[in-house]
Amino acid sequence: MVLIDTNVLLDLFTADETWGEWSGFQLRAQSQVHRLAINPIIYAEISLTFDSVSILDDTLKTLQVEMHEIPRPALFLAARAHVHYRRKGGIKGKILADFLVGAHAAVTDMTVITRDGDRYRSYFPGVSIIAPPKH
Numbered sequence: 001m002v003l004i005d006t007n008v009l010l011d012l013f014t015a016d017e018t019w020g021e022w023s024g025f026q027l028r029a030q031s032q033v034h035r036l037a038i039n040p041i042i043y044a045e046i047s048l049t050f051d052s053v054s055i056l057d058d059t060l061k062t063l064q065v066e067m068h069e070i071p072r073p074a075l076f077l078a079a080r081a082h083v084h085y086r087r088k089g090g091i092k093g094k095i096l097a098d099f100l101v102g103a104h105a106a107v108t109d110m111t112v113i114t115r116d117g118d119r120y121r122s123y124f125p126g127v128s129i130i131a132p133p134k135h
Contacts, residue, residue, distance in 0.1 A: 002034045002130070003105045004065065005114035006045040006097075009038070013059075014050045021113060022132055026113050027063065030130070036065045037110065041100045043067060070104045078103035081123040102127060 005026065010016070011023035030036060036062070038046075050056040060067070070078075078099040085099070098116065102124040105112045110127075112120055117131030 001037050001108070001110045002030045003037050003039070003068075003101065003110040003112050004042065005112055005116065006042050007115045008113050009023065009042070009046050010049065011115075013046065019132075023113075026130060030111075030113060031064060034111070037068045038065055039068055039070050039104050041070070041097050045097065059062065068104075068108070070100060071107055074107040075100070075102040075131075076103075077107060080132060085123060099123065 004015045007019075008023040008026065011019040012027065014020070021042070027036065029100060043056075047053075047056055050059070078096060081103060082096050082099040098119055101112065102120045104110070105120075105127045112127055113130045114120060115127045115132060120127055120129050120131075
């Protein structure tokens with residue numbers, strides 16, 4: 001199963017000129033071999049680009065993206081990783097969302113499709129990441 005990070009879906013939904021093609025290709029390719037998933041955090045973040053819940057839900061259904069709840073062990077791990085990030089000097093404005101996504105993937109052994117591969121690799125080194133190459 002592959003957990004889709006918010007930025008990848010937003011690239012697709014907003015037809016991002018820089019990343020839309022890469023993100024669309026990754027979603028199509030991964031959907032051929034894996035089930036695609038999001039969690040409530042990602043759902044909330046992408047909802048801002050839709051006019052209604054029904055339109056968002058229909059879009060996710062068309063893309064065959066499943067909703068998965070975040071297990072409590074992942075919530076626990078996310079908080080620990082976020083504290084570690086803050087103690088290393090991480091900026092206060094960086095919200096917990098990325099840590100919830102990374103911990104969810106770590107606890108459930110999911111791969112993450114993202115454009116923020118370095119952050120996930122730093123705090124969740126056991127998570128498989130699909131990310132664009134660094135330039």
